[in-house]
Amino acid sequence: VQFGxxxxxxSNKIYLLLVRSVSVDLNNDASLVIxxxxxxxxxxxxxxxxxxxxxxxxxxxxxxxxxxxxxxxIWLHDTIVETxxxxxxxxxxxxxxxxxxxxxxxxxxxxxxxxxxxxxEYAKMKQELEAEYLAVFKKTxxxxxxxxxxxxxxxxxxxxxxxxxxxxYDQDLSVRRKNAKEMFGxxxxxxxxxxxxxxxxxxxxxxEFFEQEKTFLLDYSSKIKDATAKAEKMTRSxxxxxxxxxxxxxxxxxxxxxxxxxxxxxxxxxxEVFEKLRKxxxxxxxxxxxxxxxxxxxxxxxxxxxxxxxxxxxxxxxxNENSNKALDKARLKGKDIAQAEENxxxxxxxxxxxxxxxxxxxxxxxxxxxxxxxxxLIEMTELEIKHAKVRRLKCCVYxxxxxxxxxxxxxxxxxxxxx
Amino acid sequence: xxxSSNGPKAEPMLLDHDPDDLFAEATEEVxxxxxxxxMILSDGPSPAITPVTINPRADVFDLSFVSHENRDxxxxxxxxxxxxxxxxxxxxxxxYKVTTKTSLSIFSRDEVCVKxxxxxxxxxxxxxxxxxxxxxxxxxxxxxKSIVGxxxxxxxxxxxxxxxxxxxxxxxxxxxxxxxxxxxLKDPDVLQFLESSELPRxxxxxxxxxxxxxxxVNKAADAVNKMTxxxxxxxxxFEEKQQQFENLDVQLRKLHAxxxxxxxxxxxxxxxxxxxxxxxxxxxxxxxxxxxxxxxxQLAEVEEKIDxxxxxxxxxxxxxxxxLLGDYVRLITAVKGVFDQRMKTWAKCQDAQVMLQRxxxxxxxxxxxxxxxxxxxxxxxxxxxxxxxxxxxxDFEQISKNIRREVGRFEKDRVKDFRVVIIKYLxxxxxxxxQLIKYWEAFLPEAKAIA
Numbered sequence: 001v002q003f004g005x006x007x008x009x010x011s012n013k014i015y016l017l018l019v020r021s022v023s024v025d026l027n028n029d030a031s032l033v034i035x036x037x038x039x040x041x042x043x044x045x046x047x048x049x050x051x052x053x054x055x056x057x058x059x060x061x062x063x064x065x066x067x068x069x070x071x072x073x074i075w076l077h078d079t080i081v082e083t084x085x086x087x088x089x090x091x092x093x094x095x096x097x098x099x100x101x102x103x104x105x106x107x108x109x110x111x112x113x114x115x116x117x118x119x120x121e122y123a124k125m126k127q128e129l130e131a132e133y134l135a136v137f138k139k140t141x142x143x144x145x146x147x148x149x150x151x152x153x154x155x156x157x158x159x160x161x162x163x164x165x166x167x168x169y170d171q172d173l174s175v176r177r178k179n180a181k182e183m184f185g186x187x188x189x190x191x192x193x194x195x196x197x198x199x200x201x202x203x204x205x206x207x208e209f210f211e212q213e214k215t216f217l218l219d220y221s222s223k224i225k226d227a228t229a230k231a232e233k234m235t236r237s238x239x240x241x242x243x244x245x246x247x248x249x250x251x252x253x254x255x256x257x258x259x260x261x262x263x264x265x266x267x268x269x270x271x272e273v274f275e276k277l278r279k280x281x282x283x284x285x286x287x288x289x290x291x292x293x294x295x296x297x298x299x300x301x302x303x304x305x306x307x308x309x310x311x312x313x314x315x316x317x318x319x320n321e322n323s324n325k326a327l328d329k330a331r332l333k334g335k336d337i338a339q340a341e342e343n344x345x346x347x348x349x350x351x352x353x354x355x356x357x358x359x360x361x362x363x364x365x366x367x368x369x370x371x372x373x374x375x376x377l378i379e380m381t382e383l384e385i386k387h388a389k390v391r392r393l394k395c396c397v398y399x400x401x402x403x404x405x406x407x408x409x410x411x412x413x414x415x416x417x418x419x
Numbered sequence: 420x421x422x423s424s425n426g427p428k429a430e431p432m433l434l435d436h437d438p439d440d441l442f443a444e445a446t447e448e449v450x451x452x453x454x455x456x457x458m459i460l461s462d463g464p465s466p467a468i469t470p471v472t473i474n475p476r477a478d479v480f481d482l483s484f485v486s487h488e489n490r491d492x493x494x495x496x497x498x499x500x501x502x503x504x505x506x507x508x509x510x511x512x513x514x515y516k517v518t519t520k521t522s523l524s525i526f527s528r529d530e531v532c533v534k535x536x537x538x539x540x541x542x543x544x545x546x547x548x549x550x551x552x553x554x555x556x557x558x559x560x561x562x563x564k565s566i567v568g569x570x571x572x573x574x575x576x577x578x579x580x581x582x583x584x585x586x587x588x589x590x591x592x593x594x595x596x597x598x599x600x601x602x603x604l605k606d607p608d609v610l611q612f613l614e615s616s617e618l619p620r621x622x623x624x625x626x627x628x629x630x631x632x633x634x635x636v637n638k639a640a641d642a643v644n645k646m647t648x649x650x651x652x653x654x655x656x657f658e659e660k661q662q663q664f665e666n667l668d669v670q671l672r673k674l675h676a677x678x679x680x681x682x683x684x685x686x687x688x689x690x691x692x693x694x695x696x697x698x699x700x701x702x703x704x705x706x707x708x709x710x711x712x713x714x715x716x717q718l719a720e721v722e723e724k725i726d727x728x729x730x731x732x733x734x735x736x737x738x739x740x741x742x743l744l745g746d747y748v749r750l751i752t753a754v755k756g757v758f759d760q761r762m763k764t765w766a767k768c769q770d771a772q773v774m775l776q777r778x779x780x781x782x783x784x785x786x787x788x789x790x791x792x793x794x795x796x797x798x799x800x801x802x803x804x805x806x807x808x809x810x811x812x813x814d815f816e817q818i819s820k821n822i823r824r825e826v827g828r829f830e831k832d833r834v835k836d837f838r839v840v841i842i843k844y845l846x847x848x849x850x851x852x853x854q855l856i857k858y859w860e861a862f863l864p865e866a867k868a869i870a
Contacts, residue, residue: 216705216707219705220702220706223701223702223704226698226701226702227698227702230691230697230698231695233695234692234694236691237684237687238688240688241685241688243684244678244680244681245681247677247680248674248677248681251670251674251677252674254673255674258663258666258667258670259663259667260663262830262834263830263833263834266834266837267837270841273845277848366707369708370708370711370869373711373714374714374866374867374869377714377718377866377869378863378866378867381859381862381863381866382863384855384859385855385856385859385860388859389852391848392853392856395845395852396849398845399846399849402838402841402842402845403842
């Protein structure tokens, strides 16, 4: 069930959108269920309500909620990334920052042009603005919610102390924020940059499984990036078409306003048709974005996280090779052999651990990806069919109305409702 | 000077009963049992609409102007088709087949087929404009041979020459508009155009082009602007209508620009959909899970088909709505032109009055001089100018009467024209949605089959 409510006060603040989203597959385990039932948007800041229901004894209460801002989600992500133990796991990608630039611009225009607009125009623009906010909201809540559910559904992550703090601690986490970001933010970026190079030209792979995964992930990564970009363009075109319908409707209304002949009523009806077309086109565009474009965006990030895992393992492999060489050298020289042996043992352990854990992660990653694609493709298709049927019906109704219409009289609205 | 013999009429304007008006009894009512209605809606709970192929073939669109007229009194069907290249090299041109089917008695045959080239259409328009515009008839604008490309943000307004099929469509619409007008239908030039196998070559195509006519219209407008004495409009109807047409001109242009934007973005949507389809196919190839890979390839196929739908829809957007608006923008120019012609006529009448006054003064002066032959000449000139003034007044009355009737007809026609186009457009949309439903319903099991 999804619904939204919107208020706009004159002091330029937007208050809350109540969005309850349904993400089924990551909430299968009833022992720890997380969702974001609502969020509040105030100027730049979004406050998500993170709601937890759990039967685990490690938590103080069985059900509780805390407000969290986007930055706190990033803190959680960075903290997990830095945790050495998790090197062999795919770290769920950080959710992107909520982007309200589009609607914010529109609100600005609304505020500026308020005096020059008619009451109807103002009301209409306000409605469009609300719809845009709602769309952005849905997206950002969904992606933040999925982020948390990745942790809660993972056997190792769900036990993480920082994750628990994130869920439970009812004060602001900002105290810890800066350190983590400052220390590791830039460094992490550099790591990611050279990751591909290491993967491609790295040490010789000994394991067939990882060799295949590497080839697959490198190729898939570029393809899904491309598909995301193309999907974005497609969605934007839909929005442009919807915009054009909007302008056409407005122009028809203006023409009708100046007219005092029989033509006037016709023009107003045509304006109504185009307004309906606009609404439907908008809905198609936003559903396509939510189900298709967002899916592709998410998995582009997730593929990157998988590549990062491969990278860490490749580093461990290189370290392992180096430690072997160092041991041989030490034996040759007859110096520091024990130290070199210890180092080699640790590197091998680390590498083995990463390989074992990595294999499991990458296998379940594929399963997860397939499930997500399946769900979203089905939902997208069902929505497309639904919208097409609604559009067909509406066009039929108008068609019927116009073909029945004699000059001067109108079709009976009562009949149309039955139709 | 009184500007009109008719008083202002209440809207909507009914046609004056004019014995020359063949369409006095034409009604717009489409009976519920009329055949095209049945074709459109079936009895089932989800109405099925016969798919309308949206391509710019003229015969698809000529029906739009005929089928909604009462068949008994307006029975003429025109189609422009089969463009074919005639001749070689520099002198080569496109010839179009113009077919007229009619039972009207003014035509010598029931069905006649002639070959015409594009400049012939322009020639016809030029002749009609020069004959009828100055007496207040709204002459349909000539078909354009090129369109100024989408005037949008980044796109430069390049002039695109239309392809032969598109031109055929525009020529057909031009002819239909022309024959819908009672006075023009009877015009010998129109009859000759439709019927005679040989037509004298229209010369000097520059003068005949849309731009040439525009220049003629502008000359009238200039004449009006240069009038030293502004016409004292005692008839509020003309003042009101003129203002309305000024406003309508501005608004239709804006509307037209919005529709051109729609066409542009729809084409862009088509391109982006095709591009996404390719990308999805590549992603499907890269995907190592078999069932998902298959589904992605199928998604790519669906998107490719949808791309085609978008292209078809863009065609409908253009050929139905954009062109209708383009036509009307040009028609409004013609309407404004006849209003200007009326002013010009008034000015001529005024000039004649001034001249008459001068001649009378001259005669009065000569009364006291003693020049009998000059006096006679003056008296003759007075008679001459009295005649001119009377003729001028008659002309002015006639053009005013014609304009009132023409504007009434125009206002009635536009309701019909727009409605017909919207109906066809809705049909095209329904067709598109039917196809979309079909494609996505075929894809759904594929998506569900991902295991």
